[in-house]
Amino acid sequence: MRVESEFAPLRTVVVSRSEFHAPARAEILGHSMPVEDSAVEILNAVWGKDFGDVFPDRQKRWEAEREELADLLRRHGVEVLRPRLFTEVEKDAxxxxxxxxxxxxxxxxxxxxHVIEGVLQFPHRRMEVLPSRDLLLDxxxxxxxxxxxxxxxxxxxLGHPGSxxxxxxxxxxxxxxxxxxGSSGMATNDLGVRWLAKYLRPFGFTVTPVPLPEHVLHLDCAIGLVRDGLLIACPQRLPGGLxxxxRDWDRIxxxxxxxxxxxTNGLPIDPDTYVIDVEFERVGKELEARGVTVEYLDFAVSRLFGGAFRCSTQPLLRAD
Structure with a gap:
């Protein structure tokens, strides 16, 4: 198990499931959920309910998006693993x-x-590691x-995440x-950054904090590393710059x-191949102009929840 970089050849990856039972009310979150503007009405319809029960057609499409991604990765020779679904006991708890x-x-x-189980700030995501636990143990x-x-x-x-x-x-x-x-206060916090820096320091790693605006959930919503020397970035989401x-990298x-x-939330399969949503053809063309092969998929439902291809995958092996 090893990840050398964001763009080292992807060998083994875990692809997400599509389960969401919303909190009973918005106040439980503590922060506004980072979703696309078009998803606000959808989210308001599912408080306290299962997304698939309220929107069965969107649920089927959501599941299909992840299957299409898994199939694409397999065609590129990547071993694809899947987490299990939540048990009834877990959902009741x-x-x-x-x-x-x-x-x-x-x-x-x-x-x-180093494989590290983190801690998520949103209360409804605190148990999200459990469906992956069998994979990690295996x-x-x-x-x-x-x-x-x-x-x-x-x-x-509830509504106050603590320290x-x-x-x-x-x-x-x-x-x-x-x-x-990255650290915006909505997900990773300073104590989490300090813990990671302390843990990794003896192994020769340097941990660099990257401040984010408070409305940006994660660093991969502001920066995407494509290959050595090439990245995608949103300057408005990087108040301290890259x-x-x-800073010397070519950037889109x-x-x-x-x-x-x-x-910014695409997925490198290797330094020469990148997965991106059909929504971002402009970005894809800029990648192609730099010699990158672009694979397009429609991830419209996944993006409603504030994530795309990187969010939907977790590499266990990325190495030459």
Whole structure:
């Protein structure tokens, strides 16, 4: 189990399921859920309910999007694993908090040969690691890789997440021994960044915090690394600019509206092949002009929930 960078050849990956039982009321979240503007009405219709019960046709399309992504990756020779679904016991235990099993990028992640279970800030996502646990025990526990998890966060009233630590995979970008970690206050927080820096330092990694505006959930909603020397970025979402090691890279810039619709959230299969939504043909053409082969998929339903291809995948092996 090893991830050398965001764009090292993808060998083994976990592709998300499509489960969402919404919290009973908005106040439980503590923050506004980061969804596309077009999804606000949809979200308001599902408080306390299962998304698939309210929108069965969209649920089928959502599931199909993930299957189409899995099939595309298999055609490129990638081993695809899937988390299980929530059990009835788990769904009952979630209660009015709700539960989500839709973006496997966030509850755990891999840096080098370190597989790390994080802690998610939104209450309805706190159990999201559980459907992946069998995969982790099967693949990671017998391997030479390190396998650790963050300390359990404090118990706090619903709507008040407490001090954490919170650390989410969507905020973590890997570039060799450089690790960039976003922090907007909505997901990863300072305590989570400090924990990761302390853990990884003895292994030779440098952790660089990247401030994000408070409305941006994760770093991969602002930056996407395509290959060595090429990235996609939204300048409006990077108040401190790009991290120093990335400032000389060729960049494809996207605006706030494009970033909010997940233009930075594509997926490199290898340094020469990139998956992006059909919505972002302009970005795709800029990639193609730089010699990158672009694979287009329609991820419209997944994007309603504030994530796309990177959010929907979690690599266990990315290495030459």
């Amino acid at each position: 979630a209660g009015e908090t709700g539960c989500a099993n839709f973006f496997v990028r966030d509850p755990w992640f891999t840096v080098g040969d 693949r990671v526990l017998p391997a030479e890789a390190h396998y650790v998890s963050l300390p359990q966060p404090e118990v706090s009233p 954490g630590p919170f650390l989410e995979g969507g905020d973590v970008l890997v570039l060799g021994k450089h690790v960039f970690v 991290p120093e090691p990335l 810039e996207v605006g706030e509206d494009e970033a909010a619709a997940m233009a």
